[in-house]
Amino acid sequence: MDRPFLGTEALGAGTVTRRTLANRYEAVYRNVYLPKGSTLTAATRAEAAWLWSGRQGVLAGLSAAAAYGSRWIDADEPAELFRRNGKPVDGILIHRDELAEDETRLVAGVVATSPERTAFDLGRRRGRVRAVVRLDALAQATGVRAVDVHPLIQRHPGVRGLVQLREVLDLTDAGAESPQETRTRLVLVDAGLPRPQTQIIVAGNFLGRKHARIDMGYGDFKVGVEYEGAQHWTDPAVRANDIDRYAELATRGWIIVRVGADLLNRRPHVMVARTCEALRIRGAQWPVLARILRDRVA
Structure with missing residues (x-):
């Protein structure tokens, strides 16, 4: 009984006794139980x-x-x-x-x-x-x-x-794999940038894998934006993988704007400006880029 069950039904079927029901299970709602510690x-x-x-x-x-x-x-x-x-x-x-x-x-x-x-x-x-x-x-x-x-x-x-x-x-975009990725995408859109593509596949030799995925970005200009949770900074294995992955993406011409919690929560304008600068470097000529970068200087 690792799923919720009705106590009266379990008692009627003889699956539990009143004593085991009281000692081994706890009520989630009236007459609905789960094993204690679940x-x-x-x-x-x-x-x-x-x-x-x-x-x-x-x-x-x-x-x-x-x-x-x-x-x-x-x-x-x-x-x-x-x-x-x-x-x-x-x-x-x-x-x-x-x-x-x-x-x-x-x-x-x-x-x-x-x-x-x-x-x-x-x-x-x-x-x-x-x-x-x-x-x-x-x-x-x-x-x-x-x-x-x-x-x-x-x-x-x-x-x-x-x-x-x-x-x-x-x-809405089904490609978002975390609330932080959703929020990152919305910051870019709200700044006036075109909606980024999500889960971009880049073919290559990524530590034996045939491709890498970028959270979001603008594939025509090879500019990616990645949200990195705490594990990207604290887990040595994840950190090592990131170093190799970003190096391989760089050899394939990608500029990656890396976003952490501080940047997203406290300095989203910096994230937007970095993305715009990367797009400008790669030849994007959208009027919104000039406006955002001009405002940043001002």
Whole structure:
């Protein structure tokens, strides 16, 4: 029993006794248990909430996204359900909207909103950057595209948040592999630069591998932008690999703008300026480059 289960069902089946249920398991929600010491993830919390509903609810929002395999969802976030009746409960956010039949799907035995409906709901929530982060992760997990969500906008014309949703859908990119990569991309776009391509493949001999991937960039000009988490600086093996990888990319004509947490969070204008300078060196003649570089000097 490494997945959530209903205590009454386990007792009825003789799988556990009342004593073992009390001693070896802990309640996530009323009558829903996990083994003590289990790591509670967003996905297991979502399943536990669905069981709590008597298998009558529909996973929604972040819980639906977690069921589809979206990453970067905090397990401490409340579970979310569409449920027409029943009282609220701590740790579960209840939505009471009506769902069309084609807006739900069975995922690993659990009913959840479809990827399209999940994107429709998450993309309307306040906080543009956070919404793009959520939809990037959902798109990577499910392959859902903006064009798949547009029919729901037509179906629900009066709901709140549609202006943001349209913008978020236009910005969503399944190539982002972390929230920091999403935020890095948005900084470039918000500065006025063309939208960068994500997950650029560069053929070559990269420590025995036939290619390398660059987080994002402008392939026509061989300018890449990479977000580097802490492991790139603290893990010796990762650090050594990065040194060799960047050397090989340089021999193939690439300029890589490397971005860390400090640059992204405190000095994003520096990241933008470095990217613009690299593009200028490589022959890009976009008017936005002159403007940004001129403003930097001023």
